Amino acid sequence: MSIKPEVELQVIALRGSDRDYQTVAINLLKPEICPQAMCELEIPAEFDGQQGVVLYGQAPIWLYSYLVEHHQNVPWLGCYDIRLKKVIVVKSNVPEWQSGDTIPIIPNKVDGAAILIGGPPESGKSVLSNALRRALLEKRSDVQVYLHRANWDGEGNHTYETSNPELVARLRKENNIKLHHHPNADELIKKYFKYHAKATKNIRKVVDFALVDVGGVPDSVKTP
Numbered sequence: 001m002s003i004k005p006e007v008e009l010q011v012i013a014l015r016g017s018d019r020d021y022q023t024v025a026i027n028l029l030k031p032e033i034c035p036q037a038m039c040e041l042e043i044p045a046e047f048d049g050q051q052g053v054v055l056y057g058q059a060p061i062w063l064y065s066y067l068v069e070h071h072q073n074v075p076w077l078g079c080y081d082i083r084l085k086k087v088i089v090v091k092s093n094v095p096e097w098q099s100g101d102t103i104p105i106i107p108n109k110v111d112g113a114a115i116l117i118g119g120p121p122e123s124g125k126s127v128l129s130n131a132l133r134r135a136l137l138e139k140r141s142d143v144q145v146y147l148h149r150a151n152w153d154g155e156g157n158h159t160y161e162t163s164n165p166e167l168v169a170r171l172r173k174e175n176n177i178k179l180h181h182h183p184n185a186d187e188l189i190k191k192y193f194k195y196h197a198k199a200t201k202n203i204r205k206v207v208d209f210a211l212v213d214v215g216g217v218p219d220s221v222k223t224p
Contacts, residue, residue: 006033007063011044014054014080014087015106021087022048023080024067026057028137038066052076052097054087058146078103082146082206083199107205112144114200114210129213136209144207150196151215 008027013020024047047053052075055067064079068091071077076097078087087103115132119125126149133147182188196212203210 006037011046022051023054026059056080085202111204112208118214145209146207147211
């Protein structure tokens with residue numbers, strides 16, 4: 001009996017303003033994957049190592065690091081940032097591209113739905129957001145889902161997937177940025193929500209469902 005792989009790689013094309021770019025789409029076939037999945041990856045036969053390549057999809061940093069190293073001999077390599085709607089070049093062996101260059105991508109699909117998740121503090125919004133993400137990935141692997149954290153409480157998927165509670169608490173404390181306590185809070189908060197509104201718009205152009213965790217109950221102090 002064959003064991004179903006945890007990760008599937010697929011060669012697709014992302015459309016830029018002037019041409020299409022060869023892209024390796026990373027599809028996670030289960031919500032959580034183990035490092036052993038790296039050893040089981042199969043590079044699609046249609047992959048062309050003589051072209052530049054874009055890495056696309058939601059995956060752990062260690063998997064991205066592995067794929068960057070694995071493709072180190074291609075002319076250039078970039079990673080797609082769903083929030084910016086751009087490819088960021090991270091490695092280049094040709095003079096035409098330099099690390100840090102960006103390539104705008106033109107989505108070719110109808111905007112996906114966005115589900116806004118909010119509520120009173122400590123009501124379980126972030127837990128619900130992560131549970132929805134996992135359930136959708138488990139039940140509908142054919143649907144692209146992205147959970148966007150549009151709040152500053154320092155929580156993330158790692159909060160609910162890390163077995164070390166002390167590390168979780170430290171990360172949350174270090175990343176809990178209380179913008180409304182800053183002297184220039186009005187300006188910072190206005191920029192903050194404009195950024196996340198634009199990021200959500202860009203995310204919807206790529207995925208089928210965008211889950212947007214906006215944090216606690218509205219507060220007049222936090223209103224942009």
